[in-house]
Amino acid sequence: EIFDFAFQISRDQLQAIGLTKFQEEFVHSAMEELIVDLKEHKTIYQRIKEFFKEPNYIVDHSLLTIYLCSMILKKMGWSNEQTIKQVIYAGFFHDIFITEELARIRSLEDLNLDRDKRLVLHHISAAAEILEGIKGINNDAHKMIIDHHELPDGTGYPHGLTANQLPPLSCVFILAHYIVDYLYDENFETKNLTTFIQQMQSVWDQGNFTR
DSSP states (O other), rough: GGGGGOOOOOHHHHHHHOOHHHHHHHHHHHHEEEEEHHHTTTHHHHHHHHHHHSSOHHHHHHHHHHHHHHHHHHHHHHHHHHHHHHHHHHHHTTTSSSSSSHTSSGGGGGOOHHHHOOOOOOHHHHHHHHHSSSOOOOOOHHHHHTTTTOOOOOOOOSOOOBTTTSSSSHHHHHHHHHHHHHHHTTOOOOTTTHHHHHHHHHSSSSSGGGG
């Protein structure tokens, strides 16, 4: 049952990010192995089951970010089982402690209440902390979660890191996360996606994002 959530993403959404059947099956195979590994951690496994119990924005966004990351990694020649597993861990857990409403915010400046700002900041550290007790996790997954709201020009959060300060895998995850956000805003219409990516280049084509 827990594995079924991976097939709940609509075909239109998968087509919008250009996911091939081969890449989809590759990610699903890695997900299946990872879910089996998580059974050793009953509390975390139960939390994952609850998180993916019903399809919603956070579930869909998490999975689409994983899929798009896997495609970028394949294009870059970085797509191996270990790297994909770290991406899946980051994708599964990065928004596990936040509401759908707060998950949709783009900047802390969008929030008027200090309580909401604290919740947004806390979900990052809480998600990273839960990974510390899982076997098979390395620093890549931890960093992707900590960094997933950072931006190349230093205007992101929680630390305001710049393109030169962010490790390559974090850059892949941030980029995928950002483009999935755009596709949601556009209701997965891709007619302006090329223009959007061209406009991104002036800010994103620097540091470890360049490649």
